[in-house]
Amino acid sequence: MSELIFHMVKEAPTPVAPFSHAVEVDGWVMITGQMPTFPDDPEAPLPEGIEAQTRRVMDNLVIVLNGLGLGLDRVVNSRVYITEFERDYALMNQVYKSYFPEGKLPARTCVGVTGLACQALVEIDLMVRKN
Structure with missing residues (x-):
């Protein structure tokens, strides 16, 4: 196994907890779950509703x-x-699907939870193959 590389992306939102934006190892990149916060104003109220x-x-x-x-x-x-x-499941799916190329949806797990940081309605993390 190669060395772990811990990434912080300058343009990304300020983390709401102690974590790296991503960790890379052996061609795989794990992207930390993102919240609906604004990169340029982390104190701004969250957008209204599941679609936003x-x-x-x-x-x-x-x-x-x-x-x-x-x-x-x-x-x-x-x-x-x-x-x-x-x-919110159906509306979240409509927005989520619109971000991916046609016919190239990743494998996915979707879970209902009792609460998220920042009182968010949704959080999503990713596993990415670099090469």
Whole structure:
């Protein structure tokens, strides 16, 4: 196993807890779950509703990926956590799917949870193959 590389992406949102934006090893990159916070104003209120929050989370993931020279086309797996599963699942899926190339959706797990940091409605993390 090669050395672990811990990445902090300057343009990405300020972490809400002690973590790296991504960790890389042996051609794999694990992207930490992103919250619907704003990179330029971490104290701003979260966007209203699951669609806006999912867009913000996906945009934050793209910022981290781009900071590492990667894109969503390299995503192998994702994990989605939502607090209002029955209410928000379908709307979250519509936004989520729109970010990926046609026919290239990653494997995924989606879990309903009782709470997330920042009182967010959604958090998403990624597993990416670099090469």
